[in-house]
Amino acid sequence: MATHFSPATxxxxxxxxxxxxxxxLLSIRDCYGGxxxxxxxxxxxxNVCSWSSAASYVAPPGGAAKFSGNPIVVKKQLLQxxxxxxxxxxxxxxxxxxSVIEKDAKGRMEKTxxxxxxxxxxxxxxxxxxxxxxxxxxxxxxxxxxxxxxAQISSPDGASLLISPYDKSSLKSIExxxxxxxxxxxxxxxxxxxxxxxxQLTSDRRKELTKVVSKQAEEGKVALRNxxxxxxxxxxxxxxxxxLSEDTLKDFSSDLQKWTDEYVKKLDTISKQKEKELLKV
Numbered sequence: 001m002a003t004h005f006s007p008a009t010x011x012x013x014x015x016x017x018x019x020x021x022x023x024x025l026l027s028i029r030d031c032y033g034g035x036x037x038x039x040x041x042x043x044x045x046x047n048v049c050s051w052s053s054a055a056s057y058v059a060p061p062g063g064a065a066k067f068s069g070n071p072i073v074v075k076k077q078l079l080q081x082x083x084x085x086x087x088x089x090x091x092x093x094x095x096x097x098x099s100v101i102e103k104d105a106k107g108r109m110e111k112t113x114x115x116x117x118x119x120x121x122x123x124x125x126x127x128x129x130x131x132x133x134x135x136x137x138x139x140x141x142x143x144x145x146x147x148x149x150x151a152q153i154s155s156p157d158g159a160s161l162l163i164s165p166y167d168k169s170s171l172k173s174i175e176x177x178x179x180x181x182x183x184x185x186x187x188x189x190x191x192x193x194x195x196x197x198x199x200q201l202t203s204d205r206r207k208e209l210t211k212v213v214s215k216q217a218e219e220g221k222v223a224l225r226n227x228x229x230x231x232x233x234x235x236x237x238x239x240x241x242x243x244l245s246e247d248t249l250k251d252f253s254s255d256l257q258k259w260t261d262e263y264v265k266k267l268d269t270i271s272k273q274k275e276k277e278l279l280k281v
Contacts, residue, residue, distance in 0.1 A: 094243060098235075098252060105231040105256070109224055109263045116220040116267060120274040123209055124183060128155045128198050133163075138177045140170060147174060163187075163194040201278075210275045217271035221264055228260045 121131035136147040147153070151165040151174065165171055171189055178187045178196070188195040201209075235252045238244045244252070 094238075094248070097238060097243070101231060101234045102256075105227055106259065108227045109260070112220055112223045112227070113263060113266055113270075116216060117270055119216050120213060120270060123212060123274070123278070124185075124198060125201070125209075125277045125280075127158045128161050128196075130155055130161065132183065133161070133178075136177050136181055136183075138170065138173045140173060147177065150174065159198050161196040161198075163196070164192075165194075168192070206278050209278050213271060213274045213278065217267055220267050224260060224263050224267070228256060231256055 118131075118134055121129065122133075122135040124132045130153040133147050133153055137144040138147055138150055140150060147163070150167065150170050151163045154162050154164075156162055163174060165174060168191075171191065171194065175187045175189045175194060178185065178194070183196075185196045185198065188197070232253060235244065235249055235256070239246065239249045
């Protein structure tokens with residue numbers, strides 16, 4: 001059916017609906033100062049009103065809360081700076097660092113065992129041995145030099161030692177160093193070589209020497225425990241740097257204790273062996 005147009009009615013008024021006065025589009029309820037306040041965003045301000053966080057509230061002179069209209073902008077760089085980056089150590093990196101620490105600790109423990117063994121060798125038993133003179137140092141032209149570096153030492157029999165210096169002028173200095181030592185032997189200098197004859201050890205002297213052995217063995221154990229302490233601190237440093245978990249630290253500490261105990265057993269073995277030599281009649 002065709003639409004009839006009234007000549008009194010313009011075509012524009014038919015095609016375009018009437019615009020009613022705009023009503024309040026939004027009501028924002030807020031509590032400010034313990035009293036309720038109501039504010040309506042009018043159409044003229046809706047298009048420019050920006051929603052922002054609660055930190056953007058401002059208090060107008062009238063007391064009612066309203067939006068400041070200023071959006072909060074958080075820069076991406078700031079978020080990245082605050083968040084930071086934490087790089088976790090890989091298993092390979094952790095094992096590499098552990099290997100370095102463990103190698104250093106075991107090397108120091110091996111040197112401790114060798115030092116104790118060398119000290120034991122310098123304690124004379126009933127049989128003569130060139131190792132008994134390992135700790136002797138001679139004043140050679142104003143500098144302390146090991147006797148082994150200045151002379152050839154041999155044992156022609158089980159009861160004596162023969163010292164043949166490379167420089168004959170050092171004979172007096174060598175003789176003086178032997179007398180000043182705690183070997184308890186009197187050197188015989190004939191102008192060419194020095195002979196040392198071991199006196200028979202008395203029962204009391206043997207017991208005294210076993211006490212010396214026991215003391216040196218205990219000093220070695222203290223050194224081993226100190227190395228263990230230093231190694232544990234190195235592991236704890238890795239844990240503080242977030243490279244090790246607490247459980248991994250416990251595993252490393254357990255391994256450390258195991259091979260520390262092994263070195264202590266080695267020390268006990270050579271200590272008992274030396275005591276047996278001393279007490280042997």
